Amino acid sequence: MDTPSDHDEPGPGREHPGDDDPPVTGRTRLSRRWFLAATGTAATVTLVPGCRTRESGAPTERPAEGRGTGGAIPPDGTQVPQARPAAGFLNPEQVGLVAAIAARLIPGDEEEPGALEAGVVGYIDRLLSTHPGYPERTYTRGPFAEGYDPDEEEPEPEEGVIWVEEEELPRYGWQSGFPPRELYRMGLARLDELAQQRHGSPFVDLAEHEQDGLIEAIEDDEDDDVAEIFEPIGANVFFQLVHQHTLEGFLADPMYGGNRQLVGWRAVGWPGAQRAYSPQEMLQPDFHREPQALGDLHPLNPGHRHDEHDALGSVRRRHPAGPID
């Protein structure tokens, strides 16, 4: 049996594994500073306030190869230094492009923070550097589906391809054969190509309404030039991926790198990780509680080690060797 999910190519060998074949140019130094500003990453170990020891079951993104916190879990309640990678998956140009897209998906400013202010770009870069494949459970075996126009004849059978009427494809859900890293590499380059073709400039240099027009075009995926340029990944597939990751970066727990200062949860009015609400609170029309990250959720059964008691009290004590692994 394979290991789950992360299924594709081995880890990064270059500084920015998101690089397509052309090497990073001489702009690296300048862009690098830009990159740090845009992603909020820093090449240091930072002490994250309020981030306490995780209990078992609390999540961590798997660290990128060769990095990470590793080692023993310190005593309960202490603050732990979190190592953050100096550089992630995306190269500076890609960071700029992702930032420009995210800024249009959830616009914002200091008053009303959007995707950029929430750190969505850092979230995406960290996701891509952490997971060689999909972060969510994904079946990646072929053959893969290709759409065809039902007004025309069904294409000849082809090894590794299942032909499906175009209109029917959305009923089957996600069917892409490309893992996220590939989709970002190829999709970002193609978006810039579309920008060049339609407006004569890179995406990041376009006016907001022009950027919006291009994002609409890739969401809808109805124009011939879009379809042609986004061959073979599909414009809407790329849109869906970046859109989903942007929502995640805005609204997921901040330990994943986005939702800084819980701005996403404040925008929707969600208190986040909470242990309890009372039946009375459920009925309050003006209920408000400050949002809280998982790292600030108080421990259950503080002082108890995991192997002492489970909530049922008995199973592990009565079965020290354990009938269960």
Added chain:
Amino acid sequence: MAVEHPEVDVVTVGAGWTAAIAAHQLTAEGLEVVSLEKGRAQWTWPDFAHNHDELRFSTRGELLHALEQETWTWRPNRGAPSLPMRQYGAFHPGENLGGAGVHWSAVTWRFLPSDFDYVTHHVERYGPGIFPDGHSNQDWPLTYDELEPYFTQFEQETGMSGRTGNLAGEIIEGGNPFEGPRSKPYPLPPLASTRAGLRFAEAAETLGYHPFVQPSSILSEGFTDISGAPRSGCEYCGFCTRFGCHVDAKTSPLTAHIPLALDSGRYEIRTRCYVTGIEVDNTGQATGLSYVGPDGREHFQPAGTVLLCGYTLTNVRLLLLSTSRAHPDGVGNDRGQVGRNCTYQIWQNPVTGLFEGERFNTFMGNTSTSHAIYDFAGDVFDHTGLGFVGGGQIFADAGERMPIGTVADIPAAEGDPTNAEDEPRAWGQAFKDRLQHWDSYIPLMIQAESPAYEMNRFDLDPNYTDGLGRPLLRMTFDWTDNERRMYAFLAERANQIMSVMGPDRRSEQLELEDYNIADYQSTHNQGGAIMGTSPDNSVTNRYGQVWDTPNVFVMGAALFPQNPGANPTVTVNALAYHALAAMKQQYLRSPGELMS
């Protein structure tokens, strides 16, 4: 060479609800039981103590079956190609100790009496013309009355919250007046009410309907279950479906049955064991289960009796994969019955209302903390002249809202940009402006029947395989005009309720869209190894005992001849209790013989 283990009395596929119940009862009879669980061990403490994380558990499906190894393919009809569910969509089978019984929503309906004698009841009331062409519905081989003691047993043993509506024929105000008669009231009062649920209930009552808080296996108060351990009442934290409960308020196989079975000393659970087939001897009787162990090697667990306690899709696939000289088309399939009557569940959102400036605290509570009406469920209303068979419940989706999965659902304002699918674009300034309304909308939901048809069935996929190279299960399924009419009828009534609720704006979906596997609907796959009265109309008898291989029992919703409009788990468990009672009375005296 497979690693061969010492023979035991009973081996189960999986360690979820029905395996836990069986292990508890059979070890009490002195039998040795082994469960083979594909996932890992997990316990309320410490594993669920700190799991309040939407991204990990809900978006990425931490507790769900590893579909990266084994998924399911689907096609709408025989003429269309089948493709795999590559990422989680329509349904969410579970993994790990306790199975989907850990991450379930714990909404716990008993089916209606007329759901059991389904065909007889409808033909008597309306004549045979009520059923559409090509349907393959059939009566269950047992009645509500026969199952009633086992519904009650499960409710009393584990604790259940709800308002009794029918106590031994007496209708009690405030409960579901349409439920079948129950011999005992719910052990606990219903869960707390929500603002959205009460808004819905008020409107429904205005229209003359009978709203009530949904019944639930989430404890509304502290309760001591059969394990003897006191358990906490619900904390309404809002992390429920797709999560394990941090205080054990949500009943699961981990809360009582598995610990009790382990305490017997006669129960062993082997985790990270992926069952690959039912082995049979030359006479066609089962000899045990083959599996791949955590060491990556093939193992064989011999057993006198085999219980298929996996999810519907797992059980059906194992029957089909277990081919032999004695059963060339798979266990239970000597007469081509395996795969028939694949049904699902209509679970849709016909209308959502936005109430500007109001906050409903929809992030608190859970799926059960909302009111429902049963006035249009099953056959509790007159179907004469309506042109369809079946019905469903209407309820307000009032709890455990989390943002990543729902922000795209906030009803748009008029003039907000729409995409090529004519849906509001879930990005841009208009979308950002909508976020302030995230707790101000109430979706009304329909959960309705999925009748059985000849065209809807399971078989093995010709193109796609699991991580071991064995065929995936293929589901051929779509809605028909009968369901489209049923849905339209229910959606119209939901929309009328919404009108009384008086939203500032609403989004509507008043016609049933074609079935798809992209959107989560419900983990209510049913049929494929149905129970019946003879080997010519079913895979098993009324006890789930396989006609052609009587020392194999199917547990779970694969047994349902068709799908009633309600969550299936309590009926799954009641069927297990029913089967186990018969096994203790008859089967164990002469294992391997068909029970009468």
